[in-house]
Amino acid sequence: MTAKRTLKDLIAGKAMFLITAGCGVLVLVMALGLLIRAWPIMQIKPLHELLFSVSWSPMKGDFGMLPFIMGTLWVTGIAIVIAVPISLLTSIYLSEFALSRIRELSRPFIDLLAGIPSVIYGIWGVIVIVPLVKGRLAPLFGVSSTGYSVLAAGIVLSIMIFPVIIHITMEVFQAVPAGLREASLSLGATQWQTVKHVVLRRSLPGIIAANVLGFSRAFGETMAVLMVAGNITKIPGSVFDPGYPLPALIANNYGEMMSIPLYDSALMMSALVLFVVVIFFNVISRYILHRIRLRIS
Amino acid sequence: MQTNPHVRVHDLSVSYGSTPALNRISVDIPEKQITAVIGPSGCGKSTLLRAMNRLLENSDGVSLSGSILIDNENIYDPGRDVTEIRKKMGLLSQKPYPLPMSIFENVAYGPRIHGMKKKNEMAETVRHYLTISGLWEEVKDRLHEPASRLSIGQQQRLCLARGLAVEPEIILADEPTSALDPKSSQKIEAEFKHLKNRYTIIIVTHILRQARRLADYVLFMYLGELVEHGPAAQIFENPQHEMTKEYIRGIIS
Ligand SMILES: Nc1ncnc2c1ncn2[C@@H]1O[C@H](COP(=O)(O)OP(=O)(O)O)[C@@H](O)[C@H]1O
Ligand SMILES: [Mg+2]
Numbered sequence: 001m002t003a004k005r006t007l008k009d010l011i012a013g014k015a016m017f018l019i020t021a022g023c024g025v026l027v028l029v030m031a032l033g034l035l036i037r038a039w040p041i042m043q044i045k046p047l048h049e050l051l052f053s054v055s056w057s058p059m060k061g062d063f064g065m066l067p068f069i070m071g072t073l074w075v076t077g078i079a080i081v082i083a084v085p086i087s088l089l090t091s092i093y094l095s096e097f098a099l100s101r102i103r104e105l106s107r108p109f110i111d112l113l114a115g116i117p118s119v120i121y122g123i124w125g126v127i128v129i130v131p132l133v134k135g136r137l138a139p140l141f142g143v144s145s146t147g148y149s150v151l152a153a154g155i156v157l158s159i160m161i162f163p164v165i166i167h168i169t170m171e172v173f174q175a176v177p178a179g180l181r182e183a184s185l186s187l188g189a190t191q192w193q194t195v196k197h198v199v200l201r202r203s204l205p206g207i208i209a210a211n212v213l214g215f216s217r218a219f220g221e222t223m224a225v226l227m228v229a230g231n232i233t234k235i236p237g238s239v240f241d242p243g244y245p246l247p248a249l250i251a252n253n254y255g256e257m258m259s260i261p262l263y264d265s266a267l268m269m270s271a272l273v274l275f276v277v278v279i280f281f282n283v284i285s286r287y288i289l290h291r292i293r294l295r296i297s
Numbered sequence: 298m299q300t301n302p303h304v305r306v307h308d309l310s311v312s313y314g315s316t317p318a319l320n321r322i323s324v325d326i327p328e329k330q331i332t333a334v335i336g337p338s339g340c341g342k343s344t345l346l347r348a349m350n351r352l353l354e355n356s357d358g359v360s361l362s363g364s365i366l367i368d369n370e371n372i373y374d375p376g377r378d379v380t381e382i383r384k385k386m387g388l389l390s391q392k393p394y395p396l397p398m399s400i401f402e403n404v405a406y407g408p409r410i411h412g413m414k415k416k417n418e419m420a421e422t423v424r425h426y427l428t429i430s431g432l433w434e435e436v437k438d439r440l441h442e443p444a445s446r447l448s449i450g451q452q453q454r455l456c457l458a459r460g461l462a463v464e465p466e467i468i469l470a471d472e473p474t475s476a477l478d479p480k481s482s483q484k485i486e487a488e489f490k491h492l493k494n495r496y497t498i499i500i501v502t503h504i505l506r507q508a509r510r511l512a513d514y515v516l517f518m519y520l521g522e523l524v525e526h527g528p529a530a531q532i533f534e535n536p537q538h539e540m541t542k543e544y545i546r547g548i549i550s
Contacts, residue, residue: 183459188381198397
């Protein structure tokens with residue numbers, strides 16, 4: 001009996017290890033695959049030219065990715081600027097001030113938001129945000145805009161990453177021991193002082209990790225952004241200008257005009273850039289969050 | 298021996314949701330003495346202590362009735378500023394919780410939120426209370442290191458200094474030595490004996506010998522009831538209640 005159980009345990013353990021290892025290997029295989037396909041262009045063009053040249057015209061053999069990298073940075077940057085303060089304040093309210101009933105009630109809704117397909121966010125962006133930018137926000141600054149802009153994409157993205165950031169930030173707050181809050185309260189600190197000086201300070205690494213995770217989600221998000229960003233190959237000059245983020249470039253063009261030499265390789269190169277950035281930020285933030293979870297238990 | 302009551306608990310009942318934790322407790326806690334609250338685990342000692350600091354209302358579903366008078370004012374009167382009430386009491390918990398900041402900042406935290414601004418006054422205050430809690434000599438050269446680097450025993454004395462720095466009248470201590478090694482426990486006990494001239498001290502403990510060593514006045518609780526209370530000599534030498542006798546003799550624990 002015991003021997004059988006031990007055996008089962010052993011097999012289960014081994015199986016789970018293999019699956020986990022398999023996932024890790026898969027990531028490496030994907031990176032390697034992208035690298036091999038991107039290799040031809042990397043041999044012909046120096047890396048800095050690929051990354052920092054503004055000239056993108058595949059017919060002429062120019063593959064400068066800067067417009068797309070800047071498009072991605074603009075969109076992601078705007079999303080983060082909007083999402084960070086709002087999600088932080090929401091998390092503080094829900095975790096520290098709201099009645100537990102409200103907190104428990106709101107949790108499934110927040111998680112539900114995270115599960116909505118991004119194409120729906122995209123449609124919603126086209127119907128609501130694009131006209132809003134065109135009709136209200138741009139005129140407010142005396143600019144004319146089609147509405148298809150990095151601002152519209154940033155707004156849509158920020159709403160998409162709220163749930164991710166809020167969920168994790170709340171988890172990080174819950175990891176702050178009740179005794180620590182009480183230590184501050186018992187000295188006569190108000191609840192807000194306690195949040196500001198103790199809870200936030202203690203949670204800072206976790207809050208950063210939560211936002212970095214949101215950032216890497218925004219960085220790689222494709223569908224919703226593609227639908228509202230305008231997709232014009234030019235570095236945006238203002239938030240009301242259209243942009244052309246990297247993921248949209250790949251999604252729009254891969255599989256077409258593949259007869260152009262090196263085009264395929266250039267797209268693979270941009271996919272590799274995307275992949276490396278997203279994986280890098282993901283690993284860092286997950287490592288920090290893992291450390292925080294260890295601290296709880 | 299008997300002095301003025303400092304804390305007057307009157308008809309205090311507390312329940313967590315539908316689970317009663319304290320049942321109609323009434324007792325006067327003498328001023329500038331050490332009062333020990335003893336009783337088996339789960340009998341409501343911590344609940345009584347937290348009720349005095351109004352920390353219970355932070356958990357959900359707690360209902361409370363009765364009153365607690367400190368300096369003849371009911372701390373549960375609507376409209377009382379809860380931060381003022383908590384400022385009157387220093388809390389020492391079972392496990393030390395240093396704030397996520399330096400040793401210096403831990404002690405400065407209280408005075409700072411209550412408006413102390415001057416740098417040299419603050420430095421003097423920090424030095425003063427670290428000295429009182431017997432930590433100054435050990436930390437004076439590393440005041441700006443994170444408090445988490447201290448040993449658990451040192452952290453507990455830091456928490457004592459931090460609590461004293463807001464100039465409370467009362468020290469509430471909930472099994473303050475249970476996470477400490479014998480040496481550190483001894484230091485904390487010595488501090489308490491030292492401090493009782495100036496503060497009313499209420500200490501929860503499940504260590505009978507500790508209560509014997511420290512207490513002037515004793516509350517014995519059992520299953521949410523205050524079974525017996527009185528001067529330490531009376532409770533330990535001549536308990537009236539059958540339950541108290543058994544607890545003191547170690548039959549129930
Ligand atoms: N936050 C809480 N929620 C629900 N029940 C609690 C809570 N805190 C304490 N209790 C219950 O109240 C009773 C008294 O607890 P406590 O005051 O911590 O006892 P003691 O400190 O004497 O061990 C116990 O039965 C305990 O399970
Ligand atoms: Mg207790």
